[in-house]
Amino acid sequence: MPGTRISRMFADLKRDGRKALIAYITVGDPSPDRTPALVEALERGGADLIELGVPFSDPIADGPVIQRAGERALAAGTTLRGVLAIAAEIRERSQIPLLLFTYLNPVVRYGVEELARDAAAAGIDGCLLTDASVEEAGEYVDVMRRHALDTVFLAAPTSTERRLKLIAKYSTGFVYLVSRTGVTGERESLSASAVPLIKAVRKVTDLPLAVGFGVSKKEHVSELGREAEAVVVGSAIVRLIEGNAGNASLELQLESFVRELKSGFGAGRT
Amino acid sequence: MTTSQPDAGGHFGPYGGRYVPEVLMAPLEELEQTYLEARLDPAFQAELDQLLHTYAGRPTPLYYARRLSEQLGGAKLYIKREDLLHTGAHKINNCLGQALLARRMGKRRIIAETGAGQHGVATATVCALFGLECVVYMGEEDMRRQRLNVFRMRLLGAKVVGVSNGSRTLKDAISEAMRDWVTNVGTTHYLLGSALGSHPYPLMVRDFHKVIGEEARRQIQEVEGRLPDTIFACVGGGSNAIGIFHAFLDDAAVKLVGVEAGGSGTALGQHAARFSGGSPGVLQGARSYLLQDENGQISLTHSVSAGLDYALVGPEHAWLHDNGRAEYVSIADREALDAARQLSRTEGIIPALESAHAVAEAVKRAPEARGRVFLVNLSGRGDKDIDIYREQMGDLED
Numbered sequence: 116m117p118g119t120r121i122s123r124m125f126a127d128l129k130r131d132g133r134k135a136l137i138a139y140i141t142v143g144d145p146s147p148d149r150t151p152a153l154v155e156a157l158e159r160g161g162a163d164l165i166e167l168g169v170p171f172s173d174p175i176a177d178g179p180v181i182q183r184a185g186e187r188a189l190a191a192g193t194t195l196r197g198v199l200a201i202a203a204e205i206r207e208r209s210q211i212p213l214l215l216f217t218y219l220n221p222v223v224r225y226g227v228e229e230l231a232r233d234a235a236a237a238g239i240d241g242c243l244l245t246d247a248s249v250e251e252a253g254e255y256v257d258v259m260r261r262h263a264l265d266t267v268f269l270a271a272p273t274s275t276e277r278r279l280k281l282i283a284k285y286s287t288g289f290v291y292l293v294s295r296t297g298v299t300g301e302r303e304s305l306s307a308s309a310v311p312l313i314k315a316v317r318k319v320t321d322l323p324l325a326v327g328f329g330v331s332k333k334e335h336v337s338e339l340g341r342e343a344e345a346v347v348v349g350s351a352i353v354r355l356i357e358g359n360a361g362n363a364s365l366e367l368q369l370e371s372f373v374r375e376l377k378s379g380f381g382a383g384r385t
Numbered sequence: 386m387t388t389s390q391p392d393a394g395g396h397f398g399p400y401g402g403r404y405v406p407e408v409l410m411a412p413l414e415e416l417e418q419t420y421l422e423a424r425l426d427p428a429f430q431a432e433l434d435q436l437l438h439t440y441a442g443r444p445t446p447l448y449y450a451r452r453l454s455e456q457l458g459g460a461k462l463y464i465k466r467e468d469l470l471h472t473g474a475h476k477i478n479n480c481l482g483q484a485l486l487a488r489r490m491g492k493r494r495i496i497a498e499t500g501a502g503q504h505g506v507a508t509a510t511v512c513a514l515f516g517l518e519c520v521v522y523m524g525e526e527d528m529r530r531q532r533l534n535v536f537r538m539r540l541l542g543a544k545v546v547g548v549s550n551g552s553r554t555l556k557d558a559i560s561e562a563m564r565d566w567v568t569n570v571g572t573t574h575y576l577l578g579s580a581l582g583s584h585p586y587p588l589m590v591r592d593f594h595k596v597i598g599e600e601a602r603r604q605i606q607e608v609e610g611r612l613p614d615t616i617f618a619c620v621g622g623g624s625n626a627i628g629i630f631h632a633f634l635d636d637a638a639v640k641l642v643g644v645e646a647g648g649s650g651t652a653l654g655q656h657a658a659r660f661s662g663g664s665p666g667v668l669q670g671a672r673s674y675l676l677q678d679e680n681g682q683i684s685l686t687h688s689v690s691a692g693l694d695y696a697l698v699g700p701e702h703a704w705l706h707d708n709g710r711a712e713y714v715s716i717a718d719r720e721a722l723d724a725a726r727q728l729s730r731t732e733g734i735i736p737a738l739e740s741a742h743a744v745a746e747a748v749k750r751a752p753e754a755r756g757r758v759f760l761v762n763l764s765g766r767g768d769k770d771i772d773i774y775r776e777q778m779g780d781l782e783d
Contacts, residue, residue: 172682173556173668175563176406182550194680219404219667224681246667248403248410250394273411273570282407296408297568 119240119265120212121288124163125323125344134340135163136377137325139216139349141184142167142201143193145360151204153356156366158211160373165205166243166347169198169217176245178300180350184357195221195230199237206238214267214288215242227255231262241265241288249281256285267291270316272308283320289345290316292326300350301331305338313342336379348376390704395584397704403583404667408567416574417585419490424592429489433482440514441477442470443596447604447760453731453748460754462747463613464734465601465629465762474737474765475594475625476507476578482593484511487574494518494573498562500527500555500621501692501739502534503765504578509543519543522561526553527691534769552685555621555695559669579622580699583670587700594628601760602632613760615640615750619742620713621657621692623699625764630711640712643702644742646688647715653678657686658715659698660706668696673703689718689773690738692765716742722777724748725767737765738773 118126128135138157142150154165170185170193177185195217202213215234222230222244234242241264247255249268259266265288270279272295282290292313295306309326316324326339327347339346355372359365390397403413423429437443446469450462467475487495495517499505505521512519521538525547528535538545551557559581566575580590605613616633618626620643633639648656656662659674666675668683675697676684688694705711716724721738724745729735736744740763747761767774775782 172551173560175560175669176567178564189682196680220675220677220683221681223666223672224677224679246404246406246670248405248407251402251404269407271406271408271411273408275411275414278407278410293406293408296570298564 119263119288120210121164121214121240121265124212125289128163128344134380135325135345136161136336136373136380137164137166137327137345137347138162138352138373139166139168139347140356141170141181141188141353142198143170143188143191144184144353144356145187146191147193147197147201150201152366153369154205155209156369157352157373158209160370161377162211162373163345164212164214166214166216166349167198167202169195169215169221171218171221174218176298178298178350180354180357181299184353195225199233199239202239203237212240213238215239217242217244219244219247227258231258231264235262235264239264241267243267243269243291249285252285269293270312272296272312276315276319279316279319283316283322286320286322289323289325290320291347292316292324292343294326294328294330297328299328301354302329305329305335309339310342333376333379336376340380390701391584391588395588397587397701398707399665400673400703401584401587401671401700403670404672405583405670406567408570412566412570413583413585415490416486419486420585420589423486423489429485433485436481437478437596440471441481444600445469447601447608449608450732453728454751456731457748457751460751460757460759462751462759462761463605465597465760467597467625468734468736468740468763468766472503472507472510473768474503474507475597475628476504477510478596478628479578479590479593479624480504480507480511480576483574483576484515484517487517487576488515490574492572492574494569495576496520496522496562496565496573497576497578498522498555498558499578500558500694501690501737502527502531502538502769503692503737505543505545506534506537506541508576508578509538509541512543513541520565521545522548522558522565524548524553524555524558527555527558530691530773531769532772554686554691556683563669579624580627580701581622581669581671581697587671590624591627591631591701594624595631597625597628597762598630598632601629605758605760609758611758612636612639614754614757615642616760616762617642617644617743617747618762619644619693619739619764620698620702621695621739623702625762627699627701629762630705634710641705641710642746643711643713644746645698645713645715646690646693646742647717647720648687649718654685655687656715657688657693657695659696660713661715665703671697671700673700674698674706689777690721690742692737692739693742714746716745720745725774726778734763735767736763737767738770740764
């Protein structure tokens with residue numbers, strides 16, 4: 116079957132008339148050895164795709180919750196190489212799509228070609244670079260293609276139509292829509308800019324659209340699920356991990372939180 | 386060749402470019418468009434020139450440091466007195482230019498980062514002048530080191546926000562300013578203070594400072610009838626250095642020397658010498674030389690001088706380094722402090738600690754350079770550093 120696990124997952128869901136819940140986790144928080152079990156819990160709760168966040172020392176796009184998670188992960192010795200090893204461990208037991216979510220510098224240091232090779236070997240399906248504009252991404256996209264990895268780019272409420280077309284052109288798997296201006300983090304209510312952005316991106320691509328930033332509860336999932344193919348939850352998951360790292364019931368709590376979020380898509384769709 | 390840089394995408398050779406979250410791409414494009422139009426608008430340039438002349442105090446003098454030169458017994462040392470500008474450093478050149486651009490874009494809220502506080506003070510100053518709201522991000526470690534400047538900013542009406550992340554210095558202040566910009570992008574202009582960050586900043590900041598080198602070139606020809614042999618400037622992000630270098634890039638006989646912070650030692654974390662201790666990477670919007678570990682995590686840096694205490698060097702310097710047009714060296718904390726004392730005692734000029742690094746390198750080379758003409762960019766004055774000088778020069782206290 117052609118395409119990555121990501122495009123196959125979206126094709127399957129579309130056929131069944133269902134939506135995807137995407138869960139972000141900072142790999143190595145609270146420690147690298149716990150990440151596989153946390154990912155399994157997210158999957159049991161109904162997550163359809165996992166974003167494996169690579170911790171970085173200077174996360175300019177992240178709010179305090181993910182900043183703190185990155186600090187904990189780095190203090191616990193997490194490296195990009197270590198993230199790939201963890202992905203391989205997850206892949207031994209699961210076929211859930213895995214998207215590497217990272218700032219550019221660790222990738223530059225590792226080597227784009229080497230990363231693509233090792234990520235593909237580890238069972239990763241694609242990559243999203245938080246701080247690489249499409250203008251700077253030509254070589255990276257070519258390398259990822261050669262290794263049959265998806266390249267997901269961000270679209271923002273400030274993106275012009277010209278930029279949205281470029282983003283659509285360079286993206287495979289899906290397009291990640293940033294629902295509002297600002298850093299990552301939960302919000303009480305969704306931004307009014309989310310739906311207009313979905314409509315604008317829809318005009319320039321047939322790719323599935325995932326919406327993230329600020330999503331923290333079932334009602335948000337429900338609202339965005341009416342318009343987009345997928346909804347991303349990040350900081351709310353990371354905060355739950357932060358608050359319960361020493362708690363034996365962490366995995367159970369994660370599982371039920373994801374199940375609760377996913378129920379936002381509507382009955383019978385777990 | 387060098388003067389045609391950067392290309393349309395903001396690249397200086399392989400360096401520079403735009404590496405930011407997508408949210409910031411549109412405002413960068415807007416800023417670029419506004420700047421490129423303003424650059425060709427005689428009215429914009431005339432207003433900026435008028436402000437530089439009547440408000441900031443340009444042109445600054447070129448001063449022959451006779452006693453220091455005689456003491457060293459070699460090269461003739463000339464000093465470009467950017468320290469005499471309003472607010473006490475070269476930073477005001479760029480702040481006036483960017484404030485005019487913010488007004489042109491209709492943005493009434495200004496944010497900035499600051500290390501030593503000189504850029505923060507210059508930003509607060511132009512915001513007062515133009516009636517703009519001003520928020521300055523500053524690492525808590527730098528707030529401690531530069532208390533006087535914190536108060537100056539507040540007196541000027543700016544809000545100073547302490548940053549407690551990471552090393553609590555300039556790098557962390559930039560990250561926090563970028564997070565603010567990502568959030569308030571519609572109303573806010575980020576008045577970046579060095580030749581760093583994404584295109585068009587390195588180009589634009591260089592252009593606003595290149596007046597330093599243009600004046601110095603004219604002035605040295607008037608007094609010496611020729612160009613200098615060597616030019617020295619300190620390099621944190623590198624704005625004063627690129628400002629004085631730029632007018633001389635095509636004069637192949639003029640040596641350009643950038644001086645980084647050698648800090649307290651050569652181990653990672655003890656200095657901010659990006660060329661000798663770092664490697665190319667991407668941080669805070671640009672590709673350039675930076676200090677990082679083997680996993681691509683950004684290293685902590687150290688310098689007695691807050692303005693040089695930063696992990697990445699401006700991308701045009703990376704390019705000038707690789708193509709050999711400029712040479713980059715480092716000066717240790719101790720050497721800079723000694724040079725500050727020497728300049729104070731021989732010439733009655735107390736330099737900023739940053740600028741003292743450039744003085745130190747010139748002082749080192751002068752004795753072996755009889756008959757040569759040296760030009761040192763004295764980018765700032767030392768008032769803001771008096772607390773550190775007092776700490777470090779215990780022998781002068783009662």
